Amino acid sequence: MRAWMCERDQLQEKFKTHQLVEVVELFHSCYSWVWSVVVLGRSFEVTQCLSCDKQLHMTSMSRFIICISKTRTCGEIGRLTHVTASTSNRQVRAALQAYFHCSRQISSDTMGEYCLTYKDVEEAVERIKPAAHVTPVMTSKTMDGLAGRELFFKCELFQKVGAFKFRGAYNAISKLLEKAEDKSSIKVVTHSSGNHGQALALAAKMKNVPAFIVMQNISPKIKVTAVKGYGATVVECEPGEKSREETKDKVAKEQGAIFISSSQHPDVIAGQGTMGVELLNQVPDLDAIVAPVSGGGMVAGICIAAKHIKPDIKIFAAEPLNADDCAKSFAAKERIPLPWPPDTVADGLKTSVGPNTWPIIKDNVEDVITVTEEEIIKATKLMWERVKLCVEPSAGTAVAAVLSDKFRALPPSIKKVGIILSGGNLDLSKLSTWF
Ligand SMILES: Cc1ncc(COP(=O)(O)O)c(C=O)c1O
Incomplete structure (x- = not known):
């Protein structure tokens, strides 16, 4: 983190007019998501704060950098998740390096602290x-x-x-509901043909939250039936990571559903x-x-x-x-x-x-x-x-x-x-x- 500190003033100065607060905190709190949220030359719609789950507005400020508006809804600026587009780590790293005029190697794995305490x-x-x-x-x-x-x-x-997956799924959905102003608007989505899909489906049912589970069309019928049995909507995708991701992103966008990753949330x-x-x-x-x-x-x-x-x-x-x-x-x-x-x-x-x-x-x-x-x-x-x-x-x-x-x-x-x-x-x- 110390490495980022020296750029703080420079960045705050730069973003002053754009309501960016606490640049250091921005990286501090969202370091682990940064690779999936920065998009070159693209403008984001909305994303939400993982700490308090309120929505944060992101716009593309310059060529590529993330901006979080002053919608500071909790103690920290918030980790960012769920965006409508993503780019490769290499592109992001190159973009960040260019932006900071910085020659040192930036690695997603060495950027900061843990995402939870x-x-x-x-x-x-x-x-x-x-x-x-x-x-x-x-x-x-x-x-x-x-x-x-x-x-x-x-x-x-x-x-x-x-x-064990029920523990994480139930915690994530419960926390979303605790923090949401309009609880009836909460929907969740994940991609999983295994235990996480079933766990999220059950946790969502227990909390009256609509759940969308993206499953590959080759998933065993018994697992699809189990997820449907818990009342979730199964959305089929083609086998492979690309289709899983794209289908999940599509559902998230169309339904306004929040992505609950099986292991990274x-x-x-x-x-x-x-x-x-x-x-x-x-x-x-x-x-x-x-x-x-x-x-x-x-x-x-x-x-x-x-x-x-x-x-x-x-x-x-x-x-x-x-x-x-x-x-x-x-x-x-x-x-x-x-x-x-x-x-x-x-x-x-x-x-x-x-x-x-x-x-x-x-x-x-x-x-x-x-x-x-x-x-x-x-x-x-x-x-x-x-x-x-x-x-x-x-x-x-x-x-x-x-x-x-x-x-x-x-x-x-x-x-x-x-x-x-x-x-x-x-x-x-x-x-x-x-x-
Ligand atoms: C039965 C079982 N054990 C272990 C794991 C691994 O959990 P994690 O992805 O959190 O490492 C999984 C993940 O799906 C699982 O279903």
């Missing part, structure tokens, strides 16, 4: 209390023997919709962080927590929560080797998203770590442990057979990581390990291919 997680704990289950923690002597440590399974497969991350609080209430003397990683919302949320409560706790991310962007990024100390989509049985773990979750993961995760498809299947089956917990392979990935040679080689001082069993939504039609 422990306070956000604390608030999320209160927000989701009336709706989410406090999921049980289970133990198994057999599994302890296999891992050589004491394991504590946090059973998010028993969460509403059968996965700060309120979603805060909601997932409630697991860390809950688990450390249930087992206060844990030495480590292992959780599967995809977009990183869960691991990032747990890092923010658990490291605040118990700073010496170690957080490990578990990832399929076939979708190892987090491991590669961790090794390179730079976010390296995978070409989409990777092929793995852990169908909840195909997304790459995103710009909001990466800085948190980079700083707080002890290590990323990758496991093969065979290891994932073996660990998942082991959980069914020996622990009688019907976990899905994405959750089995965390179990596989704890049973891996790499984890077994960790010092014996890591005695008590929490494992997040993140979901239990099995695609039964695929099971035959496993045996």
Whole structure:
């Protein structure tokens, strides 16, 4: 942040007549969204403040730079999200560099602080209390023997919709409603063929909010039926990232719906962080927590929560080797998203770590442990057979990581390990291919 400070006066002077306030704060609070909101030579319509959800007006001020009007609706200027157009990181970076006449390298991943704090997680704990289950923690002597440590399974497969995703979705929608002046105008949209889609659909139904879930036209019928069953509108798109994004943007624009990203929305991350609080209430003397990683919302949320409560706790991310962007990024100390989509049985773990979750993961995760498809299947089956917990392979990935040679080689001082069993939504039609 300090690097930006020196330009502050210069920028404020420049934007004085355009009502821009606190340039430093602008970057401070929206740094993580900046790559998706700056658009060269384009004029935006409106976007909203993620902190208070009031609408902020953005216009293109000069050739490319963001401007936020003085519609300062909360303590900070606001992170920006949901715009009608986007541009590549490279273009944005080049534009910012040109604007600031600055030769130093600007990286989206080194620009600032995290997009949420422990306070956000604390608030999320209160927000989701009336709706989410406090999921049980289970133990198994057999599994302890296999891992050589004491394991504590946090059973998010028993969460509403059968996965932890309900926490983040419910927190995000509840916060939107809390802050909205006209609650009846709130609508939400996301793209997800998995647990987040179902979670957002259910949370929206519980809060009487219209939800639009963009699903690829190759999504299993059972998942489409589940989302429709929760009362959401399913909008089909072609397979592939481009169509998903475009369809989501179209729905957002046409319906005036707010995009709730499955792992990058700060309120979603805060909601997932409630697991860390809950688990450390249930087992206060844990030495480590292992959780599967995809977009990183869960691991990032747990890092923010658990490291605040118990700073010496170690957080490990578990990832399929076939979708190892987090491991590669961790090794390179730079976010390296995978070409989409990777092929793995852990169908909840195909997304790459995103710009909001990466800085948190980079700083707080002890290590990323990758496991093969065979290891994932073996660990998942082991959980069914020996622990009688019907976990899905994405959750089995965390179990596989704890049973891996790499984890077994960790010092014996890591005695008590929490494992997040993140979901239990099995695609039964695929099971035959496993045996
Ligand atoms: C069951 C399950 N576990 C783990 C994850 C990974 O969560 P995140 O994207 O927050 O890393 C997902 C994501 O969809 C999931 O459905």
